[in-house]
Every structure is written in C-alpha cells, then in structure tokens.
Amino acid sequence: MKRKDRRNRRRPMAEINVVPYIDVMMVLLVIFMVTAPLINQGVKLDLPQAQAKPQPSEERPPVVIHIDQFGDIYLDLGDASPEPVDQRQLFERLESALAGAADVQVMLRADESVSYGRIVDAMVAAQAAGAPSVGLVTQPPLEETP
Template identity: 55%
Template structure:
C-alpha cells in the first residue's frame, strides 16, 4: 500500500489575499471621503483676544445678514435695501479692484442660521475677497 502524502501548507504561511482586498476597500473609502473633509470657507481667525481694527487700514466693507437672512452691504447707492447674491459679488469685486487691501467683514444676526452666514462668506470669496472677518459685540459684564 502506498501512502498518499498529505500536502498541507505549513502553519507559518498566511493567506494575505483577503487582507489585500480589505486594504483596497479602505483605500477607496479614504479617497472618496478625503475631498469632502477639505471643503469649507477659509477664514483667518485671530490667535489672541479680538482687538478693534486699526484706523490706518482701509475702511472695511461690511456685509450684514439680518434675522430673515436678507443680505445688506454698506457700499453703493442703496445701502438700506437687501442685495441679490450676484450684486453682492459684483460690488465686492469692484471695491477690491480699486482698493485690493480693503477688509471684508460679515455681521450676522444672532438669530440667523449659521449656514446663511457661511453662504454670504462664500459669495464674498467668489467676489474676490482673500480673507473675511466676522464682527461680534463684546460680551456684557
């Protein structure tokens, strides 16, 4: 009788094919989610306590968002009337064309949705603003 030799793999060998499949799936998930994490509005935040804007700087352009979400800008002929998004971009573009270092500041009502303020900041960036500041009131003591 001849004995058939049992040809088994030694225990020290590990089948790595399933691990490679898992790694490829994780790589695809990372590649899909990474761009979603970097979207946003670039805002330079101060590293210290807020201080008033120096008088030596150009007069800032102030964009206001009221409680209803309407947008107002303090330049142009109709300062007390709401501004359309395209008109806002055009006005900011015009100001920055003549005075490129003009600060752009956003003042949002405390009751307005945060998303609406972010939309206004995105519009200002689309108008060419390299950085946007937020206006707050000092806390009451």
C-alpha cells in the same frame, strides 16, 4: 503507529490565513486616500482668536456685509449708509469694490438668529468676488456684575 499518524493528519488547522484580509485592507486604504481630498469642500476663512483684540483703524474703512434677523443682506462700502442687495448684487458690488485694492478688509456682521447657510452664502459670494479673507464681527461678552 499508523493509527496515530492518521489522527494527526486529520486534525484541523488552527491558523488563520490573513493574506486575503491584508489585500482587502490595502484596497480600502487606497480608495479612502483617493476619495478623501474630493470630499473636502468649504469656504476659506481666517477666524478670529478667542482673545481677539480690535482691528486697528486704517485709512480706508472695511467693507461690511450686514445680515439682519430676517436674512436680508445689506452692503456697506464705507461711503454711505448700508443698502439692501440680493446675492447676485452682493457679488457684483463686492467684485467692483475689491478690484482696485487688495488691502480692503471684508467683514461680516450677522444677527445671531440668522441661519448658518445664509452666512455661508454671503461668505462664498465674498470669496468669489476676490476677498482674501472674511472677518466676523462680534460683540464682546457682557461682564456680570456681582
């Protein structure tokens, strides 16, 4: 009998101790929970719905930012033809146009070949100038004729 007891004592354990793994998992979870909100950066946008209807015309025309295929920016305040501006001038003129009225719409009209970064730069300038939202101007798709 002594021999049997010795064999049973020397058998390796078949269980895995998971307590250290749970501790590591909890630490990683806390790290991800703390860092996730810090990673989020972006521009606040109100994107149009897929079946968007045209905006009703208001008394005051919207401010329109035009970006042509070369990346040049033009600002149309509704009182004259669009005039070319750089990024700093865009911010300053938008800030002065939006200072007096909170109901002014800001619309962005860009050529489809313009880089995404250029469009985001214009949106950031509009947001910094005080625009509550920036609308994107699009053309409805052409219907195919049979």
